[in-house]
Amino acid sequence: MKIIRIGTRDSELALWQANTVKNKLEALGYKSELVPVKSTGDLVLDKPLYELGITGIFTKTLDVAMLKGEVDIAVHSMKDVPTALPKGIVQAAVLERAATEDILVFKGNTSFLEGEGTIATGSLRRKAQWLNRYPDHKVVDLRGNVNTRMQKLEDNNWNGAVFAKAGLERINLKPENNIALDWMVPAPAQGAMLVVAMENDDFCREALAKLNDEATEICTRIEREFLRVLEGGCTAPIGALAEIEGDEISFKGVLFSLDGKRKIEVEETLALKDAESFGKRSALEVLNNGGKELMEEIKSKI
Known part of the structure; x- marks a missing residue:
């Protein structure tokens, strides 16, 4: 039987996601192995994402590896994936969604919410919603994988930073000092994992179809x-x-x-x-x- 090579970024969260897919495939009797790849989004941390001018900066490297035949499938946080997939690559499974909301991880206490404060996020969506609610606050750019961002929050004199709840929960990194931001509308497909395959790879597409969660697929599609x-x-x-x-x-x-x-x-x-x-x-x-x-x-x- 073919061994399914799973392409993944090499951050802790990405590896957790890829291992989840690996375990699900193996429970169904398929053989698989992880192939970790570094993405441009992980390597260039000194520029805001939108300045890099690439949609799908975290997915591009894995797309190339798939098109070159170095990996068979790739696992992504679905919110990072451009709405148009590269030619030849198709959506093969959307796994059951985890928590969709954003949370604020804060330092000290939350009194800054009543006055002036500095919040960190690399997301235009989070920044705009934060400023809409707290117009007197300052929002600074924060890049890197979840662990890097958590460390930067620790090392700087910011009041807090915004994270996706699902990401922190998946790798047991959610601290006590957090508030659920139930007023913040999440990124499209936040909390969902997407697995892509080559369009002409019937073996992998058939295997992955068994992992698809229909309700999550409908919601994320909308x-x-x-x-x-x-x-x-x-x-x-x-x-x-x-x-x-x-x-x-x-x-x-x-x-x-x-x-x-x-x-x-x-x-x-x-x-x-x-x-x-x-x-x-x-x-x-x-x-x-x-x-x-x-x-x-x-x-x-x-």
């Missing part, structure tokens, strides 16, 4: 469709969350200006059977509601 229609290939402060409850699906999407002062949002609940193109319709609503001009402004500033 969120990423919302992102794709709004974004047009540029990084912008966009949040989206779809949730299934019984036979209904609710969706919330937001677009912010870079300074967080302007916010365009859409919120709707539909019957699950009517969810086709839900993300696209929601994005068009935002675009028609001032989002088109706001996106043009964001593109001119980044």
